[in-house]
Amino acid sequence: MGGLAVAARLARKRHDVTVCESGAGSGGMLGAVSRDGFTFTSGPGAFTLPAVYRDLFLKTGAALEDCVDLVPVDPTTRCVYDRGDTVLELPNATRAGAAAAFDGAFGAGSGADWNRLMDRGAAMWGVMRTAFFEVPSEPAKPRRAAGGLKDFRTTMPWRTLRPLARAYLRDPRLRAFAERYAVDAGLDPRRAPATVAVLPYLEQTFGLWTVRGGVHRIAEVLHERCVDLGVKFLPDTEVADVSTAAGAVDGVLLAGPGHGAEVSRIDADVVVMDRPREEGGYPSASGVVELHLALDAAPDDAGRPYRTLLFPDDPAAEAEALFATDAKPPADPTLCLYAPSDAAPEGATAWTVQVRVPAHGTGRGRVDWDAPGVRTSFQDIVLDLLARRGLPVTDRLRWCELRTPADLERATGVPGGAVFASPVAGGQPNRSPVPGLYSVGASAHPGGGLIGAGMGAALVAELVGRA
Ligand SMILES: Cc1cc2nc3c(=O)[nH]c(=O)nc-3n(C[C@H](O)[C@H](O)[C@H](O)COP(=O)(O)OP(=O)(O)OC[C@H]3O[C@@H](n4cnc5c(N)ncnc54)[C@H](O)[C@@H]3O)c2cc1C
Known part of the structure; x- marks a missing residue:
């Protein structure tokens, strides 16, 4: 692009x-x-x-x-925690609507916590837009830290996302939601810059689109x-x-x-x-497995939101496993399900499940996605997790296609398929x-x-x- x-x-x-x-x-x-x-x-x-x-x-x-x-994707996301005991639907592009949804799902005060983090994201965006995004990087012309100390304190280049999110958010599920923005970007929330907080701010302010x-x-x-x-x-x-x-x-x-x-x-x-x-500066960037599922239509497909996040039992542990030096295909990852209404023929449903996984390779923190059995056993893991989290599909599966980081590396040349x-x-x-x-x-x-x-x-x- x-x-x-x-x-x-x-x-x-x-x-x-x-x-x-x-x-x-x-x-x-x-x-x-x-x-x-x-x-x-x-x-x-x-x-x-x-x-x-x-x-x-x-x-x-x-x-x-x-x-x-x-x-516009509305709701932007259905978030499912605790194997379905907590379900949250986030409306698109409304600060008040998002805060009310967090209060409803995680208890009073969660929305206010989230809004404080979004205020921080807004302040960061204000600095970064003019000092970072709209300024080319040229070695001959080092960029001046625009605005001085105040802007420096706003963007906090020394700080990472996890401690920032933990300082603002009390509920572990809300923290997991904030950390998703790093993990989805291929970054470890413990090492990703705190400025990742601009990503949920941008999504909430300018909307999520397909x-x-x-x-x-x-x-x-x-x-x-x-x-x-x-x-x-x-x-x-x-x-x-x-x-x-x-x-x-x-x-x-x-x-x-x-x-x-x-x-x-x-x-x-x-x-x-x-x-x-x-x-790229963040050598532990992860990859993505995509599982495209061609399904017979089911009655409740019609009301399904475009995007669903199915969180694991212990969301905070996901980053540790994903970015471990002795990485393995994850056993209990978050599943991100896209369910577009216009991608399948009559009588059928098209779903794509994305899972953040270690990038491809044989070195530290990598998984050899081409090793015998790895691809098929990971496909079984994803299908099994979908069933355990309330969305069994094997009875209506016509066919599926799995794309690993190794496939992405072959298709685009990106080392390890790291995104x-x-x-x-x-x-x-x-x-x-x-x-x-x-x-x-x-x-x-x-x-x-x-x-x-x-x-x-x-x-x-x-x-x-x-x-
Ligand atoms: C599964 C998945 C989910 C993603 N989700 C999101 C998301 O939700 N939001 C988001 O913003 N981004 C997302 N991304 C990332 C986003 O798609 C990429 O960051 C972006 O498309 C990268 O574009 P690019 O131009 O940098 O590079 P690429 O898309 O990698 O394009 C580089 C091109 O150069 C070609 N090429 C490479 N080497 C050579 C060579 N030597 N000679 C000639 N051609 C060459 C490749 O074939 C390729 O076509 C996702 C990516 C993946 C794989």
Whole structure:
């Protein structure tokens, strides 16, 4: 999404843009799995801060709303704790509504606790928007800490999310809810910056959104926008290196002639990399298992909210297990269920379950997702957990497809299939010391997720224009 967004912006500024993509399609982590009339979004099931993509579409042609049907997710989430004894439904984009829902589920005072944390998230956003998100990262120009001591105290760069959440929130289930924003972003709440608190603030303030037909439609229409603007796509074309013969960028070297390019190099004055790298600053970033379930329809499917979080018996223990150095496939993780109403054929239901898991590999904190039996036994664990948490599906299962971090690594090249989904995680500078070389995407400033990739693209397009 970072690469597509910057391609569209630069093409609009009359640059001659070529996208080299090692895979067959485009969209990277945001794609679709289509089979037998089912279409599952693979990657983000929902997104927030649509202003980032509204700005992109408006500045490159027709408005986002003219290209896709944005749908607010209401309730944003059904949270199920204690094996169904506590159920909370959070209304979309209402501070008072969220506070009332927390009071109802966890007892009087919980809503006020949450609001105090959201006030903190709001203050952090106020500082970070102008001092971090809207400022490109350039090694030649270290960013000044805007605003001085007061802003420093607001963002608290020395503090991590867990102690912040524990200082504001008394109920362990509410703490687990706050920590989800780190875990979902691939970050350990004990090490993630306290500024992760801006994520629930953004979701609550600007709403949670999906797209009719699936969130992957945004990647599809962005690809179409690029084509309309004259961007040339070279699929199956892997870039091996950036060519810098005379100390400045003069092109890219291809790993081999692919279907898209019968040449071994492409000349260019500017190269923007959206290439996942490991050195994102948070080496323990986790991965995601997705289980797409093609089901026969059941009577209570109709009333099911779009997103359900099924918490484990001990939610606080999840991060410890997920980010342990001797990691294993988790035995009792939180399940995040997406139940779109428009992804299945007549008489059927399409669900996607996402589970945060250790990334793929054989080193510390990694799990070898390709080792014999790991994939099938984890699929059984997820199906069994769904049944134990009140949603048995095996009797109505037509087929299912499991995607592990190893599959994601093969599809996108992201090391270990680790998802840096957080727009507060920072990363590579947008402008490198080599003239003409820039970085966008999840491993670049201001970080990952659809927000980070989209904001980084705006920053890089601006930098290229200035060069
Ligand atoms: C299951 C899942 C759930 C997620 N949930 C959320 C969510 O709820 N909210 C959210 O905001 N984000 C979420 N994310 C993260 C979000 O999808 C990503 O952060 C974002 O899409 C990353 O975009 P990107 O442009 O940085 O990189 P990528 O999507 O990784 O794209 C990089 C592209 O570059 C190509 N490539 C790599 N190396 C080369 C090379 N050498 N030569 C040529 N091409 C190359 C790859 O094939 C890929 O297409 C989720 C991700 C996953 C997998």
